[in-house]
Amino acid sequence: MDKRVCPLIRVTGVSKRYKKVQALSSVDLEVQRGEAVALWGPNGAGKTTLLRCLLGIIQFEGTVEVDGFNVKRKGREARALIGYIPQEIRLHQDQSVWETVSFYAQLRSVARERVEKLLKEWELSASRHQMVQNLSGGMKQKLALIIALLSDPPLFFLDEPTSNLDAHTRHEFNLALDRLRLAGKTLVFCTHRASEVRKNADRVLILENGVIKAEGQPDSVRPHLARRTH
Amino acid sequence: MNFNAVRLLSFKEMRDARRNRWFIVVSILFALLSVSLSLLGLAGLGSLGISGFGRTAASLLNLVLLIVPLMGLLLGAMSIAGEREQGTLVTLLAQPVTAGEVFLGKYLGSALALLSTILLGFGASALVIARFAGTQEISDYLYLVAFTMLLGLSFLSLGFLTSVFARRQATAVGAALFLWFTFIFLSDLGLMGTAIVLRLSPPELFWLVMINPAQSFKLAVIGALQKSIESFGAAGLYASDVFGPWLAVVLGGVLCFWTLTALSAALLFFRRRCAD
Numbered sequence: 001m002d003k004r005v006c007p008l009i010r011v012t013g014v015s016k017r018y019k020k021v022q023a024l025s026s027v028d029l030e031v032q033r034g035e036a037v038a039l040w041g042p043n044g045a046g047k048t049t050l051l052r053c054l055l056g057i058i059q060f061e062g063t064v065e066v067d068g069f070n071v072k073r074k075g076r077e078a079r080a081l082i083g084y085i086p087q088e089i090r091l092h093q094d095q096s097v098w099e100t101v102s103f104y105a106q107l108r109s110v111a112r113e114r115v116e117k118l119l120k121e122w123e124l125s126a127s128r129h130q131m132v133q134n135l136s137g138g139m140k141q142k143l144a145l146i147i148a149l150l151s152d153p154p155l156f157f158l159d160e161p162t163s164n165l166d167a168h169t170r171h172e173f174n175l176a177l178d179r180l181r182l183a184g185k186t187l188v189f190c191t192h193r194a195s196e197v198r199k200n201a202d203r204v205l206i207l208e209n210g211v212i213k214a215e216g217q218p219d220s221v222r223p224h225l226a227r228r229t230h
Numbered sequence: 231m232n233f234n235a236v237r238l239l240s241f242k243e244m245r246d247a248r249r250n251r252w253f254i255v256v257s258i259l260f261a262l263l264s265v266s267l268s269l270l271g272l273a274g275l276g277s278l279g280i281s282g283f284g285r286t287a288a289s290l291l292n293l294v295l296l297i298v299p300l301m302g303l304l305l306g307a308m309s310i311a312g313e314r315e316q317g318t319l320v321t322l323l324a325q326p327v328t329a330g331e332v333f334l335g336k337y338l339g340s341a342l343a344l345l346s347t348i349l350l351g352f353g354a355s356a357l358v359i360a361r362f363a364g365t366q367e368i369s370d371y372l373y374l375v376a377f378t379m380l381l382g383l384s385f386l387s388l389g390f391l392t393s394v395f396a397r398r399q400a401t402a403v404g405a406a407l408f409l410w411f412t413f414i415f416l417s418d419l420g421l422m423g424t425a426i427v428l429r430l431s432p433p434e435l436f437w438l439v440m441i442n443p444a445q446s447f448k449l450a451v452i453g454a455l456q457k458s459i460e461s462f463g464a465a466g467l468y469a470s471d472v473f474g475p476w477l478a479v480v481l482g483g484v485l486c487f488w489t490l491t492a493l494s495a496a497l498l499f500f501r502r503r504c505a506d
Binding site: 018052057059075076077079082084086088090091092093094104106107108109147157 | 234235238318502504506
């Protein structure tokens, strides 16, 4: 079958349980190429868990396929197609910017020229020798974005990427998302901000207690978006 | 298996160990104590006529038994649990690598850091001995070095096992310290008590001793230095009778068994748990 007409992500019957808590219950989902999908829901709804299942980095029941690769059996191949930005920037604090980017670039077999280009493009070239722990929140976010962009993957998972940013950096980050969308990348992101959903998402999935309660274009789920999620 | 990823991860782990203040302090302490014990051993060289390497190997035995298991356990305990607590494990696992490659890379890096430290301590000590007493009985010393490396690896694997179970680094370190105290201090007492209460036969006693990798190490090194392990009583006599010249191989095998069993269990659990 022609891969271009298949969904980039296909999720079938995904369930995840943490001891007594049912984090996800039989989630089914498809994400098309070039689509931007927002995961919306209160804390504990299962958004982060769903992203981790999509990455294949936790055990779960059901099936997740990324571009036809089953993440349980072909996790490496699936993750090679994914750029991931975690909820809080989780990078080694005692490494410099250059050490951090170089390490992930080597893991993804990315050439040094590409690393230099991205550092320049995202204005981190001058801070290459700075330790990660000394970077501002915005700079850390840029660094996480650079790591996600290293191999120019077609798919990005963003777990509340703007939750800890000030208004200016949030604006800059949203511009970056615009660029990704214009470049035809597929985005799956979690957010608490209705404005980001309306601006960046083609489709919204409303998650509650590990179940998809509703889905549709941002306008069609407006009552859900009006609710507080914190 | 992507060996390039394993190599990259192990280099990173080695770099992290070199930046770990605790590990630096213990490594320096080990080197200083090794050299100090060598110098103390050499002090009696003229009057007693005992050659340097054999005497120093005997003096270093207790130092090794105290410090090397602690180094291995703590280095292993901090490895996975530390990354999990900081959240960096998720970032790492989200890359095109498998959980097995991440685990193996981290273990190899930690093992190389630990073995370098052991070799540094013994190397500094060897230079001192060779300078003042020549290289007689160096084989005893090399034997001690080889078994110390096996001891370090077996406790490193146990450290990794505590690390994959723990959510927090402090929990893993606490469990590692408990294991250290149990294996190094409590096991002798427990062994004696069990032997008396259950009236164990020499074979039973010998295999019970083997449950503790530190005891296997002690038995192997004392056997090599004294050329007999009769000081271990009935169990020692039994081991000498049954295994004869192969005893060192059996004891080395026990340490390898500990290393591989603990490592496999840790890997199995890590693959099941990953970023949970």
